[in-house]
Amino acid sequence: GEDVEQSLFLSVREGDSSVINCTYTDSSSTYLYWYKQEPGAGLQLLTYIFSNMDMKQDQRLTVLLNKKDKHLSLRIADTQTGDSAIYFCAERLSGTYKYIFGTGTRLKVLA
Amino acid sequence: GAVVSQHPSRVICKSGTSVKIECRSLDFQATTMFWYRQFPKQSLMLMATSNEGSKATYEQGVEKDKFLINHASLTLSTLTVTSAHPEDSSFYICSARPRTGGEPSTDTQYFGPGTRLTVL
Numbered sequence: 001g002e003d004v005e006q007s008l009f010l011s012v013r014e015g016d017s018s019v020i021n022c023t024y025t026d027s028s029s030t031y032l033y034w035y036k037q038e039p040g041a042g043l044q045l046l047t048y049i050f051s052n053m054d055m056k057q058d059q060r061l062t063v064l065l066n067k068k069d070k071h072l073s074l075r076i077a078d079t080q081t082g083d084s085a086i087y088f089c090a091e092r093l094s095g096t097y098k099y100i101f102g103t104g105t106r107l108k109v110l111a
Numbered sequence: 112g113a114v115v116s117q118h119p120s121r122v123i124c125k126s127g128t129s130v131k132i133e134c135r136s137l138d139f140q141a142t143t144m145f146w147y148r149q150f151p152k153q154s155l156m157l158m159a160t161s162n163e164g165s166k167a168t169y170e171q172g173v174e175k176d177k178f179l180i181n182h183a184s185l186t187l188s189t190l191t192v193t194s195a196h197p198e199d200s201s202f203y204i205c206s207a208r209p210r211t212g213g214e215p216s217t218d219t220q221y222f223g224p225g226t227r228l229t230v231l
Contacts (some may be wrong), residue, residue: 008151042117042204042224087222088154099144099207099220101155 004091004102010110018076020105022089027070029091033099034074036062037086046074046087076107084109114138115207118224124195125231131191132226134205139159145220146178149202161188172187187212196231202227 003022012018024032030051035043047062049056049072056063062075072089091101114137124130133162134144143162147155159180162169167180177199179191188207206220 031219035222040225042115043206043222046228047218048219056181079190097145097220098157098160099145103154 004089005045006089006102008103009106009108011110012079013110014081016079016080018079018083018107018109020074020076020087020089020107022072022074022102024072024100024102025058025093026091026093027067027102028094030064030094031063031092032063032072033090034061034072035088035090035101037088037104039085046048046079052078078097079107079109081111082107083107113209113221114195115205115221115223117203117205117226119226120224121227121229123231124227127194129147129191129193130195130228131189132203132205132228134188134190134223136186136188136208136209138206139207139221140210141194141212142185142186143208145183145187146188146207147204147206148182149204149225150204154203157191167177192228195228200228200230 006022028087034046037043047058060077064073086104086106088104090099116135118133124181126162146158149155158173159169160165161180163180163185169175182188202225204225206222208220
């Protein structure tokens with residue numbers, strides 16, 4: 001099946017690092033994405049990684065990809081209260097431009 | 112760059128009426144646009160893929176006669192919910208994939224802010 005799974009909730013203290021995990025299903029996915037959604041809003045692209053990469057860093061964000069285990073993670077360094085939102089991973093199915101979204105992880109940052 | 116807008120942002124209608132939602136790519140041309148539906152506290156479910164100048168491709172279980180999609184230009188796609196019923200109440204989000212060979216990158220989709228539909 002095409003299920004992309006994430007843990008539902010994550011709570012961290014301001015200033016700590018957050019790690020959001022995702023497991024995907026299509027081993028031949030070419031791109032994997034992380035999106036942020038604030039309440040009542042659309043999706044904001046945070047970062048994406050090409051399948052031939054193991055890691056990508058962009059300021060406070062670090063993406064790790066383990067293709068063997070089909071596992072993707074997003075680490076947010078120095079988490080701030082403004083980072084509180086729902087985070088979705090998504091895989092782009094091989095040979096298409098279709099995305100399959102994960103279940104979403106609700107991140108709550110405590111002051 | 113890469114801004115996608117949706118209109119309206121929120122709509123309330125009576126059961127049995129039809130509602131049209133517009134999705135526009137403001138600063139790029141989009142070969143393909145996608146329509147998603149999101150139920151409260153759930154993920155996005157792809158409804159259909161819309162290519163400019165051709166018929167939309169619907170995902171399994173999505174009624175094409177109920178959710179009419181028109182992609183008339185490289186910057187505009189519309190979703191019409193026909194004879195809406197309360198169970199059609201949801202958050203509808205569109206996304207756009209830039210035209211090949213241009214900027215921004217075609218590697219990703221750019222999402223609109225969503226339209227909240229409430230059917231009474």
